[in-house]
Amino acid sequence: MRVTMTTxxxxxxxxxxxxxxxxxxxxxxxxxGAGIPGSESLCRxxxxxxxxxxxxxxxxxxxxxxxxxxxxxxxxxxxQVTDAHRDTCDxxxxxxxxxxxxxxxxxxxxxxxxxxxDATVVLDRTDGTPLVVSDPRxxxxxxxxxxxxxxxxxxxxxxxxxxxxxxxxxxxxxxxxVAKDDPRAADEAVTGSCPVSxxxxxxxxxxxxSGLVDRFGLxxxxxxxxxxxxxxxxxxxxxxxxxxxxxxxxxxDATVAYCTGLDET
Numbered sequence: 001m002r003v004t005m006t007t008x009x010x011x012x013x014x015x016x017x018x019x020x021x022x023x024x025x026x027x028x029x030x031x032x033g034a035g036i037p038g039s040e041s042l043c044r045x046x047x048x049x050x051x052x053x054x055x056x057x058x059x060x061x062x063x064x065x066x067x068x069x070x071x072x073x074x075x076x077x078x079x080q081v082t083d084a085h086r087d088t089c090d091x092x093x094x095x096x097x098x099x100x101x102x103x104x105x106x107x108x109x110x111x112x113x114x115x116x117x118d119a120t121v122v123l124d125r126t127d128g129t130p131l132v133v134s135d136p137r138x139x140x141x142x143x144x145x146x147x148x149x150x151x152x153x154x155x156x157x158x159x160x161x162x163x164x165x166x167x168x169x170x171x172x173x174x175x176x177x178v179a180k181d182d183p184r185a186a187d188e189a190v191t192g193s194c195p196v197s198x199x200x201x202x203x204x205x206x207x208x209x210s211g212l213v214d215r216f217g218l219x220x221x222x223x224x225x226x227x228x229x230x231x232x233x234x235x236x237x238x239x240x241x242x243x244x245x246x247x248x249x250x251x252x253d254a255t256v257a258y259c260t261g262l263d264e265t
Contacts, residue, residue, distance in 0.1 A: 001106055002261040003028050006233065008253070018047045019206050019255040020055035026107065027062040028257050030204040031055040032100040032119050034178065042096045043089040050097035053081045054179055058103065066107045070114035070191055074101060075183035082181045091181040094167045098180035100138075101189075102204040106262060109196050116189040117178040120210040123194060124201040124225040132221050134210075135190045138176035141169050154250070202259045203228055208252035209240060216243040228258045 003023040018033035033051030035043075043050070057077040082091055090096060100117025113121045118138045123131040145166045152159040169175030177188035203225065212218050218239065219227075227235055233256035244251045 001026060001028070001259055001264065003257055003259050006255075006257045008255040016046070016048045017253050017255075018051055019208070019253045020051040021204065021255050021257045022055055022059050023257065023259075024059055024062060026064040027059070027103065027105040028202075028204055028259055029055050029058050029062070029104075030102040030119055030206060030255060030257050031058075031179075032117070032206040032208070032253070032255070033097060034099060034117075035095065035097045042093045043085065043091070045085055045089065045097070047097045047099075050081065051099050053084060054078065054099055054101070057081055058101070062103070062105055064105070064107045066105075066110075066112065070103050070105060070112055071186040071189050074103065074114060074116065074179065074189060075186035078179050078181070078183040078186060082183070086181070094170060095164055096180065098167075098170065098178045100135075100207065101179050104202055104204060104259060106196065110193045111196055111199060111202065111262060112191070112193045114189040114191045116186060117176070118207040120205045120207070120214075122203045122205070122221055122225060123199055124203070124229075125198055126200050127198075128222060130221045130225050131194065133190055133192065134214075135177070138178070139214075141176055142166060196263045199262050200260075201225065201229060202262065204257040204259075206253060206255040208254035209233075209236060209256045211252070211254075212236060212240050212243065216240075216247070218243055228256070229260075233258055 020031040031051040033047040035047035057080045061073045100119040102119035102121050103114045105112040115133050115135050121133040148162050171185045177185045237254050
C-alpha cells in the first residue's frame with residue numbers, strides 16, 4: 001500500500017494541530033484529538049500529545065497478520081497511552097483529552113477498517129460507489145447542543161459548561177464513544193472488511209475534512225474520491241477552508257490520508 005498523499009492543516013495559523021496521521025506498509029491511521037479550554041489543568045500534556053501518542057502506539061501494534069482484530073489493537077493502544085499519563089493527569093475527567101480514530105489494515109487480500117468517533121473511512125470501489133464508514137452517534141447527540149453553544153461566546157464559562165455537559169455523554173451507554181482513558185470503548189468501533197480486489201483506493205478523513213460532504217453538503221463522496229485521485233488532499237482542504245469562511249464557521253483541524261496501491265503489499 002502507498003499512502004501517496006497526506007495533508008494535515010491546523011485550524012488557524014499559530015495553533016497546534018490536534019490531528020495525527022501516519023502509515024506503515026500495510027496500515028494507515030488517523031487520529032482526531034479533542035479537548036476544550038480548561039482541560040490543561042487536568043492534563044499537562046494536552047490534546048495534540050494525546051493524539052500523537054495514540055496514533056504512534058497504534059501504528060506500532062498494527063501488522064498484516066489478522067490474528068488480532070482492530071478493536072483489540074486499539075484497546076491496547078488506548079491503555080498504553082492512558083498508563084503513560086494516569087499518574088500525572090486526571091485522565092477520567094469528562095473534558096480530559098480524547099480522540100476519534102480511523103484505521104485501515106491490509107491482510108490476506110482483505111482490507112480491515114475501524115472507525116471510533118466522528119472520523120470517516122471511504123473505500124473507493126471500482127464500480128464507482130464508495131463505501132463510506134462513519135460513526136454518527138456523536139454528531140446526533142451534538143446537534144441537540146448546537147443552539148445553546150451558538151448562543152454563548154466561545155471560551156466563556158457558560159460555553160465551557162455546555163461543552164462539559166455534552167462530553168458527559170462520552171463513553172456512556174446511549175451516548176457516543178471515543179478513545180480516551182477506557183480501552184473498552186474500542187469495542188464500540190464500527191468495523192468491517194472487504195476484498196482488496198474491488199477497491200481502487202481509500203481515504204481516512206478527520207471531521208474537519210469530511211465536513212465538505214457531511215456538514216456543508218458541497219459535494220458527494222464519489223466527487224471527493226475523484227478529486228483525491230486526480231489532485232490529492234490539498235484541494236479538499238482548500239474547499240473546506242473556503243466553506244468555513246463563507247459560512248462564518250470556526251475552522252477545524254482538517255486531515256486526509258489518501259491510500260493507493262492497496263493490492264501491492
